[in-house]
Amino acid sequence: MQIHVVEPNQTLSSIASLYGIAPAIITEANDLQNPDRLVVGQAIVIPIIGRFYWVQPGDSLYTIARRFGISYQELARINGISVNQPIRVGLRLYIPQGPKREGEFLAYVEPRRTGTVSPVLESSAREASPYLTYLAPFAYLPKRDGTLDPPQLNRFPEIARANNTSLAMVLANQEEGQFNTELAHILLTNEQVQTTFLENIATEAKRVGFTDIHFDFERIAAEDREAYNQFLRKARDRFHAEGYIISTALAPKTSATQVGEWYAGHDYRAHGEIVDYSLIMTYEWGYSGGPAMAVSPIGPVRDVLEYALTEMPSRKIMMGQNLYGYDWTLPFVKGTTAKAVSPQEAIRIALENNVAIEYDTTAQAPFFHYTDGEGNRHEVWFEDARSIQAKFDLVKELNLRGVGYWKLGLSFPQNWLLITDNFNVVKT
Numbered sequence: 001m002q003i004h005v006v007e008p009n010q011t012l013s014s015i016a017s018l019y020g021i022a023p024a025i026i027t028e029a030n031d032l033q034n035p036d037r038l039v040v041g042q043a044i045v046i047p048i049i050g051r052f053y054w055v056q057p058g059d060s061l062y063t064i065a066r067r068f069g070i071s072y073q074e075l076a077r078i079n080g081i082s083v084n085q086p087i088r089v090g091l092r093l094y095i096p097q098g099p100k101r102e103g104e105f106l107a108y109v110e111p112r113r114t115g116t117v118s119p120v121l122e123s124s125a126r127e128a129s130p131y132l133t134y135l136a137p138f139a140y141l142p143k144r145d146g147t148l149d150p151p152q153l154n155r156f157p158e159i160a161r162a163n164n165t166s167l168a169m170v171l172a173n174q175e176e177g178q179f180n181t182e183l184a185h186i187l188l189t190n191e192q193v194q195t196t197f198l199e200n201i202a203t204e205a206k207r208v209g210f211t212d213i214h215f216d217f218e219r220i221a222a223e224d225r226e227a228y229n230q231f232l233r234k235a236r237d238r239f240h241a242e243g244y245i246i247s248t249a250l251a252p253k254t255s256a257t258q259v260g261e262w263y264a265g266h267d268y269r270a271h272g273e274i275v276d277y278s279l280i281m282t283y284e285w286g287y288s289g290g291p292a293m294a295v296s297p298i299g300p301v302r303d304v305l306e307y308a309l310t311e312m313p314s315r316k317i318m319m320g321q322n323l324y325g326y327d328w329t330l331p332f333v334k335g336t337t338a339k340a341v342s343p344q345e346a347i348r349i350a351l352e353n354n355v356a357i358e359y360d361t362t363a364q365a366p367f368f369h370y371t372d373g374e375g376n377r378h379e380v381w382f383e384d385a386r387s388i389q390a391k392f393d394l395v396k397e398l399n400l401r402g403v404g405y406w407k408l409g410l411s412f413p414q415n416w417l418l419i420t421d422n423f424n425v426v427k428t
Contacts, residue, residue, distance in 0.1 A: 220265025272312020
């Protein structure tokens with residue numbers, strides 16, 4: 001698979017000719033809405049096996065081969081060149097596809113709690129499910145008496161079964177759309193409520209056909225940290241005995257003593273011992289209520305994951321990844337909210353405003369600026385094939401279990417193509 005970044009004056013036809021592929025194939029793979037109008041700096045995926053590399057100044061056959069993890073003799077043989085002759089700048093070399101490792105992938109899908117499930121959301125789940133190990137409707141909301149307020153499941157169980165995708169039952173301590181510390185305290189400390197809660201989970205999991213019991217408990221008070229650990233031990237013992245796996249979502253910490261309402265109640269070491277895996281929410285550095293920046297910059301993401309590896313086995317760590325970006329109005333004013341945009345929507349905005357997409361190599365994220373029709377300046381950060389590939393490289397480097405996405409419904413076709421290029425998706 002090739003990631004190509006559009007340069008000035010390039011057209012779809014000229015790009016296709018570089019790789020010997022039909023323009024229509026590129027259009028379909030990337031769901032290009034305006035194939036005759038590409039954006040400078042736009043990253044598109046070329047669906048070929050392996051990739052091409054153009055020799056740069058200072059390159060040698062040896063350095064190129066080492067970069068892509070093959071021997072220089074094999075690289076020379078594949079491209080029909082001599083190992084004893086210098087290679088010229090600009091020469092196109094074919095790089096074969098390397099071995100792929102197994103990976104697990106989860107995606108949350110959040111239907112409205114009233115009305116009907118959006119056809120767009122259902123279509124997104126259908127599109128993504130072949131690339132997923134777990135489809136996770138968000139969320140069952142426990143009440144203070146241990147009963148459950150279910151999400152609209154619609155055709156999600158049917159979609160999961162059709163694609164051999166496991167269905168994850170997400171439990172979230174939310175009330176009125178917010179994670180609630182007091183609700184968590186009741187569920188974690190009141191034994192009578194807890195017994196009812198676990199019984200209702202078991203009944204519903206069996207009825208629907210869930211295989212993963214997934215706790216997304218957030219804003220847990222520091223004093224309830226051990227109570228949460230004990231609750232998870234009880235849940236694990238019960239649900240393992242019934243054939244389920246158990247998992248959690250964790251805030252992105254960098255130390256065991258990190259304070260704050262989102263962090264103090266999450267004990268990485270205990271979760272690593274108790275549950276089958278934890279999805280670490282390595283996103284929202286750039287968030288809707290804060291100043292403009294990358295949503296999941298690679299440096300902070302790495303810091304969190306490297307800390308996690310000191311507390312739990314790599315096979316139990318799933319890296320969280322956003323499927324969205326934000327459009328901020330400048331200058332940022334506290335109390336204002338940025339608009340969430342999909343990667344496809346971000347490209348459309350850049351195209352409509354005739355601005356080039358830039359790429360921050362430190363954050364490993366694309367961004368651009370534009371001025372709207374009312375004269376307001378905007379800054380947009382989002383995800384593209386380059387930023388996702390950087391995250392996949394990190395997952396492989398750290399030997400993590402896989403990736404968990406928040407959330408389906410925002411179009412990002414390149415992501416799914418790159419999954420298949422980097423991993424063999426585990427189906428359980």
